[in-house]
Amino acid sequence: MTRLAASHLTCLRGARLVFEDLGFDLAGGGALLLTGPNGSGKSSLMRVLAGLLEPFDGSVDLDGTAAYIGHHDPVKPTLTVRESLDFWAALYGADASDVDAALDQLALTDLAPIQGRLLSSGQRRRLTLGRLLVQGAEIWLMDEPTVGLDTAAVKRVESLVAAHRAAGGIVVLSTHIEFALPGAQTLDLGDFAPGRAVDRAGEAA
Structure with a gap:
């Protein structure tokens, strides 16, 4: 069965720690919407999931084929x-x-x-x-897929994503505009900024 999961992921770009202790678990038909301010690591996470960037720590469990589109x-x-x-x-x-x-x-x-x-x-x-x-591919990794698209084209992409999920596919998507992704998990990369792991532990306590 198609699956994409991450556990305790930490990403280092150069000397900068981008995010740490990040995790999620998606089964077939699932979707993950990445949010967060610029520089919070959305594109870096996409590249880690696509196998284009090695995580500093943690692991990715991918069961299925994956396709990635970036900004360019x-x-x-x-x-x-x-x-x-x-x-x-x-x-x-x-x-x-x-x-x-x-x-x-x-x-x-x-x-x-x-x-x-x-x-x-x-x-x-x-x-x-x-x-x-x-x-x-069974898993779509879509980094800002709506850049440059008009409203009609965005609707087409929403329909394609919905059909892909209905067929058992998985979608991970980042966007700065409204995008119909019903039932999706949301991952705010700002919550996994360096030091936030300690903050979350304190909040849980």
């Missing part, structure tokens, strides 16, 4: 929208029908022959989100 959109300027999705599909073992579905679900069909260099920021973001669909 890795769109090749000379590839068309279709060619980019075809490339990702070949990389992850998807087929043409998966590419067609991603184009449709993210309203990219009319943009399929357009090169990446000609896309707006919102269109590039939707193309990056298309990679999640063709990758077919």
